[in-house]
Amino acid sequence: MRVTVIGSGYVGLVSGACFADFGHQVACIDSDERKIEALNKAIVPIYEPGLDELVERNLSAGRLTFSTELAPAVREADVVMIAVGTPSRRGNGHADLTFVMEAARQIAGALEGFTVVVNKSTVPVGAGDDVERVMRETNPDADLAVASNPEFLREGSAIDDFKRPDRIVVGVEDPRARAAMEALYRPLYLNVAPLVFTDRRSAELIKYASNAFLATKITFINEIADLCEKVGANVQEVARGIGLDNRIGPKFLHAGPGFGGSCFPKDTRALALTAQEYGSPVRIVETVIAVNEARRDALAGRVIAACGGSVAGKRIGLLGLAFKPNTDDMREAPALALVPALEAAGAVVSAYDPEATEQARSHLPNVIYAGHAYEALDGAHALVLLTEWDQFRALDLARVRQLLREPIVVDLRNVYAREEMQRHGFVYHGIGRPR
Ligand code: UGA
Numbered sequence: 001m002r003v004t005v006i007g008s009g010y011v012g013l014v015s016g017a018c019f020a021d022f023g024h025q026v027a028c029i030d031s032d033e034r035k036i037e038a039l040n041k042a043i044v045p046i047y048e049p050g051l052d053e054l055v056e057r058n059l060s061a062g063r064l065t066f067s068t069e070l071a072p073a074v075r076e077a078d079v080v081m082i083a084v085g086t087p088s089r090r091g092n093g094h095a096d097l098t099f100v101m102e103a104a105r106q107i108a109g110a111l112e113g114f115t116v117v118v119n120k121s122t123v124p125v126g127a128g129d130d131v132e133r134v135m136r137e138t139n140p141d142a143d144l145a146v147a148s149n150p151e152f153l154r155e156g157s158a159i160d161d162f163k164r165p166d167r168i169v170v171g172v173e174d175p176r177a178r179a180a181m182e183a184l185y186r187p188l189y190l191n192v193a194p195l196v197f198t199d200r201r202s203a204e205l206i207k208y209a210s211n212a213f214l215a216t217k218i219t220f221i222n223e224i225a226d227l228c229e230k231v232g233a234n235v236q237e238v239a240r241g242i243g244l245d246n247r248i249g250p251k252f253l254h255a256g257p258g259f260g261g262s263c264f265p266k267d268t269r270a271l272a273l274t275a276q277e278y279g280s281p282v283r284i285v286e287t288v289i290a291v292n293e294a295r296r297d298a299l300a301g302r303v304i305a306a307c308g309g310s311v312a313g314k315r316i317g318l319l320g321l322a323f324k325p326n327t328d329d330m331r332e333a334p335a336l337a338l339v340p341a342l343e344a345a346g347a348v349v350s351a352y353d354p355e356a357t358e359q360a361r362s363h364l365p366n367v368i369y370a371g372h373a374y375e376a377l378d379g380a381h382a383l384v385l386l387t388e389w390d391q392f393r394a395l396d397l398a399r400v401r402q403l404l405r406e407p408i409v410v411d412l413r414n415v416y417a418r419e420e421m422q423r424h425g426f427v428y429h430g431i432g433r434p435r
Pocket of ligand 1: 122152211255256
């Protein structure tokens, strides 16, 4: 099949490279000339494990091309995917559809023959109708069907998530479009994943409801963790005990600093707003948003309390800045709340992140950026672990103990064992674990 993907951001690039790897002929289009120039040399602008290799392999095999020219690639395509950004609109929490609608107009002007136009960007319920309307207005003769095909991949494990999804959701009713989508996903759904066909609005809502449910699960266990601290229980034991119930499931029950990233905060806000506008508020999601924000605002308080009530004049050694491991993404990262609050309380923060330092610099200009974990901890009054990169899991604790000025460890991801930390002489503070 010939697939054209509009937008070479996270979702567009990973989807394009994976479809090419399955053997489809894929053209990736982006208006950013420098990005396209780099991609044509197999230089990938984002950090995502395995993506460089995938792009390189398919580029050199000729199955994957990169261009700024939308029209010729759309003309030849059986399926055109819209995978442009839908950021939160400034001033309100709605998804901004400017890029989606602009792509729709340009695609409509270039279509030839029957084409399935697929929305992969996360768009509010009803956006597929708007895309279809705009396309038919732009080109009344076009033979097209507009489908919704939300993407569920996670940053840091994007390729594996794309190639081995739990399900593929396609919202479209036109039988020709259905057949095209079946052909597109045949490499996956025959052996790997169920292909769920539904109507377009349901598909759009499945994406938001999935993210909101996962954000709710995280927020639930975070509040249970706080309760554990009060009653002397252990949240990891509680999570294991409830997660073994198949109806609940073990995933997304890791207590921590609160969810961040480019999706959960934005998508929960957008869903809550849409629901309010339809007069059917999802109060549970509104609460999740508020609880998560409050949690992030309270992070510095945790560190300050662990440091004996003040961090004035102290140095905090921070491990991890990205919103999660295996990404350089700083969007809505808990570090963006924690670091300024610690600095406002008089602390100096020295930090190390394996990939996100460059992204972090512009947001957190006063941080002292270290070249490795031990450098960040040298002379610090406390170690604060914020992002659970694998390389932080097996630190040389004797060395850490020597480097730290005071033996305080605040583990916001529960990666260390209390007994081991205590054996090395640390005063250890986890999340929702007994003292
Ligand atoms: C999320 C969803 O998991 C994907 O299915 C979805 O496709 C994506 O959003 C999207 O809409 O594009 P992502 O934001 O990349 O993916 O990362 P997650 O692994 O879901 O983590 C999100 C946040 O939740 C992170 O801040 C992470 O630290 C936090 N988290 C996750 C927890 O605090 N506890 C957990 O148990 C799991």
